[in-house]
Amino acid sequence: MKLKSKFITHETGKESLLIPTGGAGFSGLVKGNKTLGAILELLKEDTTEEKIIAALAERFDAPVDKIASDVKKALSELKNIGAIEE
Amino acid sequence: MKIKLAEKIIEIEHLFTYIEEYCRDYITADSGKSDFSIFITKDDIEYERERSRKEDMAEGIKVREFNDDYLETLAVYRKISEKMPDFDTILFHGSAVAVDGEGFLFTAKSGTGKSTHTRLWRVRFGDRAVMVNDDKPLIKICEDGSAVVYGTPWDGKHRLSNNISVPLKALCILKRGETNEIAEITKQKAYPMLLQQVYRPRDPVSMKKTMELLERLNVNLAELKCNMSPEAAEVSYTFMKG
Numbered sequence: 001m002k003l004k005s006k007f008i009t010h011e012t013g014k015e016s017l018l019i020p021t022g023g024a025g026f027s028g029l030v031k032g033n034k035t036l037g038a039i040l041e042l043l044k045e046d047t048t049e050e051k052i053i054a055a056l057a058e059r060f061d062a063p064v065d066k067i068a069s070d071v072k073k074a075l076s077e078l079k080n081i082g083a084i085e086e
Numbered sequence: 087m088k089i090k091l092a093e094k095i096i097e098i099e100h101l102f103t104y105i106e107e108y109c110r111d112y113i114t115a116d117s118g119k120s121d122f123s124i125f126i127t128k129d130d131i132e133y134e135r136e137r138s139r140k141e142d143m144a145e146g147i148k149v150r151e152f153n154d155d156y157l158e159t160l161a162v163y164r165k166i167s168e169k170m171p172d173f174d175t176i177l178f179h180g181s182a183v184a185v186d187g188e189g190f191l192f193t194a195k196s197g198t199g200k201s202t203h204t205r206l207w208r209v210r211f212g213d214r215a216v217m218v219n220d221d222k223p224l225i226k227i228c229e230d231g232s233a234v235v236y237g238t239p240w241d242g243k244h245r246l247s248n249n250i251s252v253p254l255k256a257l258c259i260l261k262r263g264e265t266n267e268i269a270e271i272t273k274q275k276a277y278p279m280l281l282q283q284v285y286r287p288r289d290p291v292s293m294k295k296t297m298e299l300l301e302r303l304n305v306n307l308a309e310l311k312c313n314m315s316p317e318a319a320e321v322s323y324t325f326m327k328g
Contacts, residue, residue: 008290010297014274019281019297023288029281 001075003043007083016040018083026081032074035060039074043084049075090114091166092175092224092236092251097123098162101131104155105162109239111249122169130161163222163240167285171295175226177285180257181242182218182235183207189218189235189252190326191225192310193283194260199314201242203260206319220246225254231304256306256326263311266321271309273301 003009006024010017016037018030030036038059042052049071056067078084087098087105089112097120098105106113134157142149167177180193181200185207192200201220208215218235221242226234233254241247259271259279273280280300287293308326312318 005290006288008294008297010294010301012274012277012301017277017297019293020286021288021290021293022286027282029278031277 001043001048001084001086002046003040003078004083004085009037009040009044011037018078020081020083024082026083028081030077030081030083035070036074039071043078088114088116088120089239090116091238092170092173092226092234094121094170094173094175096120096166099123099125100158100162101126101128102155102158105159108159112239121173124162124165124169126158126161126165130165131157134158134160134164159240163238164285168287168289168292170224171287171292171299173226174228174299175224175236176296176299177222178225179222179283179285181220182223182254184216184218184250184252185211185214185323187252188255188327190255190323191223191235191257192260192322193257193279195282198260198262199312200260201244201246202314203310203312203318203322206314206316207323210316210319210323216248216250217241217246218248218250218252220244223247227299227303229302231302233303233305254305255328256308257303258308258310258322258326261309261311263313266310266312266315266318268308268310268312268321268325271307273303273307276307276309 006021008019010019015031018040020026038056039052042055053068053071057064089096089109091112095116131154139149180191181204182189182191183204192203194200219237219241222240224236224238234251235254236251237247237249284296287296310322
């Protein structure tokens with residue numbers, strides 16, 4: 001799975017944003033902390049939920065089950081707004 | 087037809103004549119090279135028709151049917167707005183008024199009262215106030231973050247605009263309130279509204295550039311809660327003038 005090209009990412013320095021282009025069919029805004037930023041960055045290439053969890057576990061000092069839960073939740077929200085192509 | 091919009095010469099190949107009347111104050115006889123050209127096709131007209139239908143349905147109002155020549159005006163502005171980020175310029179949904187040569191832009195969801203508020207400014211300031219554009223001005227964001235706001239023919243249902251440009255002094259998010267209160271707002275807090283009100287290109291590269299321009303924008307940002315009394319204009323002007 002990866003991020004659809006109709007969604008772009010943007011870092012403001014304080015937050016990570018996922019913004020739909022005009023043709024994306026979604027008019028909201030997704031924002032989050034650096035965890036979201038890391039997930040979005042990984043989703044720019046074709047990847048899997050397991051690979052994302054593994055990459056974040058290496059990068060962040062947090063329990064793996066917490067990371068897995070955060071990733072699962074983020075992916076679910078991204079799929080709900082149509083931002084992911086399988 | 088060639089028009090000059092936000093200092094750019096744009097060649098427009100159109101299907102109907104209505105757009106010439108619509109843009110008459112911006113038509114240029116400049117024989118020099120255009121900065122870019124746009125071409126309108128029947129598919130572009132149908133795209134606007136479908137988009138308009140979906141927006142009406144999403145807002146829960148009766149679907150309005152528009153003529154092809156009116157839809158062409160929407161198609162023209164859309165194509166122009168897709169291209170303008172290349173020139174550091176964005177389309178922004180808001181009512182822009184100039185007082186003593188300085189621009190003040192009010193933005194809000196449709197129906198909140200942007201035009202009503204800038205009308206209060208025109209009453210308050212008389213000849214000192216000039217409407218730049220009551221609906222969809224263009225804003226150029228300079229390298230240093232300062233901005234210039236431009237009149238365009240796409241100026242709302244009351245057709246309020248002038249073919250002028252002024253430096254943008256401040257941008258204000260408008261909300262309805264019991265009393266008139268205004269305060270500074272951070273770019274971070276303003277982002278959701280800025281993103282909602284800026285034209286978001288379909289092209290991802292152009293969209294990315296739009297985000298960079300919003301990031302670069304460095305003008306006073308404010309949030310105003312107001313009740314549309316004449317006092318509201320005094321409150322907002324005094325704060326935004328700085």
